[in-house]
Amino acid sequence: MKVPDSGMPEKNYWESLFDVSLVLDRLGVDQTVRNVAEMGCGYGTFTLPVARRVAGTVFTFDIEPAMAECTREQATEARLDNVHPTLRDVLVHGFNLPSGSCDACLLFNILHFADPQALVAEAARVIGPGGRVLVMHWRSDIPTPRGPDIAVRPRPVQVQSWAAAVGLSTGLTLDLPPWHFGIVLSK
Template sequence: MVTQPTFKTLEHRGWSERARIYDRYSGRFCRYGVAALIDAAGISRGQTTLDVCCGTGEASLAAAACGAIVTGVDFSEDMIVAAQAKGSNVNFQVGDAEALIFEDAAFDRVINNFGTLHLADPERAIAEAARVLKPGGRYAFTVWRGPEIAPLFRIVPEVVSAHGTLEVDLPPAPPMFRFAEREEAMRVLSAAGFTDVTFGDIPATLDFPLAELSDFFRHAFVRLTMVLDRQEPTARARIEEALGERFQDFTDNGIVHLPLPALVVSAARA
């Protein structure tokens, strides 16, 4: 019997395939969270810091630039190789956010830049962050805001539904914007042993040439690319054409400037 892929295995495959080009595509807008993340976590010189879902290491490098002693972990070996190639003093290693190999109370700070929405069991990952933090240590993560204020996450499902289908052969995914809901974030963090929860808005923008829409969407996203790849060819063409039309309102001199607001959430380990 053929084993069907899980959400986690598909995420792993998708991001591993994009590791060498991550900075050119996804990294261009994910890096907007880094400065806010470092500030919210209160990272400073000498602090032991764990960067979970570190990807190609941008947040890890920023924390190290503050003088922190940084370990970066990602479930994709290809991402870790890309991070290590940047030649820093960060200890990059393969690791699972939902089953960290570190001892209890090993770190002063834990950060996660836009990785939470790619986790199959984010509550477990948050509990793991609490476990490896020292009492009084701080945890911070970034998440995208939902479709009510982020045009990308409203326009894309509307267009796909109008010209194709969202009912494709993919395993169910966790709610993408769950932790952008402040009450839900506070509830889960409190249950994991966190206190002093704070929130901060991040004004981010997704910029790409309108003429390169198809290329950008194929390489910058994983779940969305899988949805688009499962459309009939004629439907896929109509979807891309309709997306280009909808993005015209955000386009200047051929460059799309799409608001992509985010949220930084931080909390202290009790």
């Protein structure tokens, strides 16, 4: 079940919309992080930079064959052997990962559908104690050049309530300029 309005524009345009280093710095992605799960790799915009920073493997999943393949090809070209892209419908089948096997789970630009709490719960399952679910999404309070309809974009307060419902604690809402906010959810 593909998340509605989750198709991708052209790669260079998509990647012009983020300051990837700033996002990963502010969300605390560094060498202290071992294995990572990611829902929806897309073009690998964050997957590869995350793989360069962390000490473990990035297990990333996408429902679109072209997206998983794009990420795989780039990882191979970059000789990153700690990127594992898999074709999978995460909403229907979850992450194919054992409980508590990751230090972080990335939910970037994806929580704009009917029942995001179930995905937040699945993300919480794959992280161990002290692990973090990292959320980033388009802001709703400013005009943005792209992003799903304002009506379906998750607000920080909604993310916090989904987190609380699955037993995660929430940190401050982070500004991820120019167009995004982030929240770190901790186990």
